[in-house]
Amino acid sequence: MPAILIENVSKSYGKVKALNHLNLTVEKGEIYGFIGPNGAGKSTTIRLLLGFLHANQGKISVLGYDPVTQETEIKKLTGYVSAESFMYADMKVSDLFRFTEYYYKINAQEKIKKLVEILDIELNKRFEQLSFGNRKKVAIACALLHSPQLIILDETSNGLDPVIRINLYELLKEEQGNGATIFFSSHVLSEVQKFSTRIGLIKDGALIRETKATDFTKVGYRQVRIESKDHPPRIDFSTMKGIAALENKGNTTQFLFSGDLNELIHLLGSMDLISLDIEEPELENVFMHYFK
Amino acid sequence: MLFKRELKRNLKSFLIISLACSAMAMYVIAIAPSFGNDIQKILDLKLPQGMQKAFGMKDLDYKSATGFYAIMFSYIYLFYAIYLAATFASIVSKEYSDKTAEYLYSLPAKRLHFILVKLSVVFMYAILSVLFIFLVSWFSFGIFIKGGYDLTPVVLMAVAWLLGGLVFGSAGFLISSFFSRTRISSAVSVGFVLFMYIFQVVISINEKISILKHFSPFDWFKGSEIANSASISLAYCLVAIGFSAICFYFGIWRFRKMDVLI
Numbered sequence: 001m002p003a004i005l006i007e008n009v010s011k012s013y014g015k016v017k018a019l020n021h022l023n024l025t026v027e028k029g030e031i032y033g034f035i036g037p038n039g040a041g042k043s044t045t046i047r048l049l050l051g052f053l054h055a056n057q058g059k060i061s062v063l064g065y066d067p068v069t070q071e072t073e074i075k076k077l078t079g080y081v082s083a084e085s086f087m088y089a090d091m092k093v094s095d096l097f098r099f100t101e102y103y104y105k106i107n108a109q110e111k112i113k114k115l116v117e118i119l120d121i122e123l124n125k126r127f128e129q130l131s132f133g134n135r136k137k138v139a140i141a142c143a144l145l146h147s148p149q150l151i152i153l154d155e156t157s158n159g160l161d162p163v164i165r166i167n168l169y170e171l172l173k174e175e176q177g178n179g180a181t182i183f184f185s186s187h188v189l190s191e192v193q194k195f196s197t198r199i200g201l202i203k204d205g206a207l208i209r210e211t212k213a214t215d216f217t218k219v220g221y222r223q224v225r226i227e228s229k230d231h232p233p234r235i236d237f238s239t240m241k242g243i244a245a246l247e248n249k250g251n252t253t254q255f256l257f258s259g260d261l262n263e264l265i266h267l268l269g270s271m272d273l274i275s276l277d278i279e280e281p282e283l284e285n286v287f288m289h290y291f292k
Numbered sequence: 293m294l295f296k297r298e299l300k301r302n303l304k305s306f307l308i309i310s311l312a313c314s315a316m317a318m319y320v321i322a323i324a325p326s327f328g329n330d331i332q333k334i335l336d337l338k339l340p341q342g343m344q345k346a347f348g349m350k351d352l353d354y355k356s357a358t359g360f361y362a363i364m365f366s367y368i369y370l371f372y373a374i375y376l377a378a379t380f381a382s383i384v385s386k387e388y389s390d391k392t393a394e395y396l397y398s399l400p401a402k403r404l405h406f407i408l409v410k411l412s413v414v415f416m417y418a419i420l421s422v423l424f425i426f427l428v429s430w431f432s433f434g435i436f437i438k439g440g441y442d443l444t445p446v447v448l449m450a451v452a453w454l455l456g457g458l459v460f461g462s463a464g465f466l467i468s469s470f471f472s473r474t475r476i477s478s479a480v481s482v483g484f485v486l487f488m489y490i491f492q493v494v495i496s497i498n499e500k501i502s503i504l505k506h507f508s509p510f511d512w513f514k515g516s517e518i519a520n521s522a523s524i525s526l527a528y529c530l531v532a533i534g535f536s537a538i539c540f541y542f543g544i545w546r547f548r549k550m551d552v553l554i
Contacts, residue, residue, distance in 0.1 A: 013553075052397060052552035075400040082398075086391035088297070102293040103399040139395070 001064050003028045003150050003181035004049060009058030010205075011044055018044040020205035022058070026183055026198075031176055033196030033213065034185040035287065041205040042185040043083060046154045049183075050080055063150055076104070079143035083155040085136045089128035093121060093138050097145065104146040115141040118167050133159040140168060144175065151175060153184035157191060169195050193217075193283040201290060208290065216283060221256040223281035224264070228253075229272040240264075245288055256281055294396075294406060298413040302379060309375040310421040313368045314428035317361070321432040324360040331360070346496035351516045357433060357441040358519050365449055365515025368425065372453050373485045373509075376418055376461030381481035383410045384547055385468035389475070393552050403548050411465070411540070418457060426450040444522045452513035452524055455532040459509045460485050462539035469546035472553070 004026035011019040019041045026032045036042050047053040048060055051067035051074070060066070065073045087096055097112050116123060119137040127135060136159050143151065151172065157165050169191070172182055186192050192199060192213075199216045201209040209216070221244070226233075231251045237243055242259025251274075257264060261278070268276065327334075331354045335344055344350040347366060353359035384407055387393040396406055426446065433441055464481030471477040492510035495501055505511035512528035 047394075047552065050398060052394060054549065054551060072400050072402055075398060078398075080394075080398045082394045084391060085395075087395050088392055089390070090301075091297075099293050099297070100399065103401060142395075143398075 001028075002026060002061075003030070003063055004032075004183060005059070005061040006045070006048075007059040009045075009048065009055045009060060011041075011048060011053060011055050018205055019048075019055075022202075022206055024200060024207055024210075026181060028181050029176065029179065031172070031182040031195060031197045032184070033192035033199040034183065034202065035187075035189060035192055035199060035283075036185075036202035040202045042202060043154055044205075045202070046080075046152055046183075046185065049152060050074065050078065076146075077149040078152060079146065079148035079150070080152045081136070081139045081143045081154065081156045083158070085139035087127050087135070087139060087142070090126060092124060092126050093130075094123045096127060096138060096142060097123075100142045100145055106146055108145045111145055111147070112141070115144060115171075118171055119164060133161060133164070136160055137164065144171070147175070147178065147180075149180055151180055151182045151184075153182070153186075155185055155187060157186055157188055165191070189283040189287055199283075201287070203290060217280050217286050221258045221281055221286075222261070222278050223254065223285055224257045225252065225254040225275075225277040226268065226271070227251060227274040227276075229274060234271055235267055240267075245285065256285060294409045295413060298383070298410055299416075302383075302413060302417055305375065305379060306417040306421055309371060310424040313371055313421070313425045316364055316368060317425055317429045318432040320364045321357065321361060321429060322436045324357050325436060325438070327354070327360070330354075331363075342497045346493040349516075352519060356519075357437040357439075358445045361429070361433075361446065362449070362515035362519035365452075365518070366510065369453055369456055369510065369513065369515075370485070370489055372421070372457045373460040373489075374482050375421070376414070376457040377464035377481040377485045378478045379414050379417070379464075380411075380461035381464035381468040381477045382474045383414050383465070383468075384543075385471065385477050386474045388472050388552070397552060404544065407544055407547050411544075414461065418454065418461065422450050422454045422457070425453070442522055445519045448518045448522070448524045449515060451529075452518060455529055455536075456509050456513050458536040459532050460488075462536040462543070466539040466543040466546075469543045469550065 002025045004024065006022055006024040009019055009022045010017065022041065022045065024045070034042055034045070044053060048055055049062050049067055051071040054068060062074045063077050067074055088099075091099065097108075101108050115121065119141055121137050121141060122130070122134065127138065130138065136156065140153075140156060143153075157168065160168060172195075176182055193216065196213040199209075199211065199213050200207050211218075228251055233248070233251075233253055237246055237253060237255060240259065242257055244256040244258070246255040247253070257278075335349055339347075339349070341350065349363055352362055387396055397403055429446055429450075430443065433443070433446070460481070463484060464477070467481050467484065468474070468477035471480065488508060489510055491504075492508045495505050495508055495511060509532065512532060513524065518524055
C-alpha cells in the first residue's frame with residue numbers, strides 16, 4: 001500500500017482548474033520532492049491530502065485512508081507544515097506545544113527538548129513575537145512531535161536560515177530512517193535535488209515529469225557553457241537545431257543542447273574559446289526548460 | 293484544551309455584556325420606587341403613543357416593580373442579541389480569517405469536534421450572561437423593592453432574552469459560513485440585528501403591516517406582554533428554538549464541507 005495515492009484527481013476553484021486529472025503515487029519510506037511554479041497546483045494537492053479541500057473528481061488515499069471520511073486517522077499519523085505556518089498568535093510557544101500534545105494524546109517532552117535544541121526555538125515567547133522563520137520552526141516542531149508516519153511540508157524551508165535549513169533536512173532524514181515518508185514541495189530546487197529520492201514536476205495541475213532524483217536531470221539535454229574571446233560570438237546559436245534556453249552574457253554563452261554533439265564541437269572549432277563545459281543540466285535548468 | 297482557550301478568548305466580551313446589562317437592570321429596579329406611576333405621565337409628555345409602543349413602553353403597569361423593570365427589556369434584548377450575533381459570527385470564522393484553520397484542522401480530530409467545542413463555549417457564555425443578569429435583577433429586587441413583586445415575569449424575560457438572543461446568534465453563525473473575513477461576517481450579523489430592531493419599530497408604529505410581526509424576533513418576545521401576563525408565547529419559543537436549530541445545523545454543515553482556503 002503506497003503512502004499517498006492520487007488517482008485522476010481534479011479540483012477547480014470556480015472556473016479556475018487547479019488540478020487536472022492528477023495521478024501521483026508516493027511509496028512508503030520515500031522522500032518525494034514536489035516542484036512546480038506558483039499556481040501549478042502544489043498546495044492544492046497537499047490540502048486535498050489532508051481533507052482541507054474536497055476534490056471534484058478522482059480518488060485519494062493517504063496511508064490507506066480516505067481524507068474526507070477518515071480525516072482523523074490520517075491526521076493521527078501525519079505531520080503537516082503549511083507554507084505560511086499560522087498558529088495562535090497570542091499563545092506562548094510552550095503552550096502551543098502543550099496544545100498540540102493534548103490533541104495527539106502524547107507526552108512528548110523528550111522530543112520537544114530535542115526539537116527545541118536542533119531548531120533553536122524560543123519557548124517563552126508568544127507566537128506573534130516571533131519572526132517568520134522562527135514561526136516556521138515552531139510549526140515544524142509541532143508537526144514532528146508525534147513522530148508521524150507521513151510528513152507533509154509545503155514550502156517549508158522558505159524563511160529558514162541556512163544552518164536551520166541543514167538541521168531541518170538532517171532531522172527529516174532521521175525521521176525517514178525511522179520509517180517516515182516525506183512529501184514536500186519547495187522552490188529551492190538544489191535542495192529538492194539533493195534531499196529527495198524521487199521528484200515530481202507539476203504544471204497546470206498535472207504531473208508532467210516524475211523520476212528518481214538522480215535521473216531527473218537526464219532529459220536528453222546537455223548544459224553547454226562557452227566562454228570565448230569573440231564578442232559577439234561568431235556563431236548564431238539560435239538558428240541551430242536542438243538548442244533551448246539560450247543565454248548570452250558578455251563573452252559567455254550558455255544553452256541546453258539536445259542535438260548532435262559532434263556537429264556542435266565541429267562548429268565550436270571556428271571560435272576562439274577560453275573554456276567549454278558540457279555537462280548534465282542542473283534541476284533549475286530542467287525546470288526552466290519546462291516552463292520557459 | 294480548545295474549550296479552555298475559547299473560554300479565555302471570549303471572557304472579556306462576556307464580562308462587558310453581563311456587567312453592562314446587569315448594571316442597567318439594577319439601575320432601573322433601584323429607581324422604580326421613586327418614580328412609580330409618575331413615569332407614565334412623564335412618558336406621555338415626552339413620547340408619542342406610537343413611539344411608546346415601538347419601544348415597548350406602552351401598556352406597562354408602572355405601579356408594579358416588574359412592570360417598571362420591563363421598560364429596559366427591549367434594550368437588554370437588543371444588546372444581548374448584538375453580543376450573541378457578533379460572537380457566534382466570529383467563533384469559527386475567526387480561524388479562517390486569522391489563517392489558523394489549517395493548523396487546527398491538521399490536529400487529529402474531526403472538523404465537527406472543533407466546531408462543536410467552539411459553539412459550546414458561546415452557548416455557555418450565552419446562558420451564563422442571562423443567568424448573571426437575572427441573578428443581579430433578583431438581588432436588586434430584594435434590596436430595592438420593599439413591597440411584594442412577582443418573580444415569574446423576571447424569569448420569563450431572561451428566558452426570552454436567551455431564546456431571542458440565540459435566534460440572532462444562530463443567524464450570525466450561519467452568515468459567517470458565507471464569509472471568509474470575520475470583520476465582514478460580524479458586521480453583517482450585527483447589521484441584521486439592527487435591521488430587525490428597526491423593522492420591529494416600524495411594524496409597531498404602522499398598524500397596517502402588523503402581520504409582519506410574525507417575522508420579527510423582537511416582536512416574538514415583548515417585555516410589556518411578559519410583565520402584564522406573567523407568561524411567554526410557547527409558539528414563539530418553539531419558533532425561536534426551531535429557527536436557531538436550523539441555522540446552527542446549516543452553519544455546521546457548511547463549515548464541515550467548506551474548503552480551507554488560506
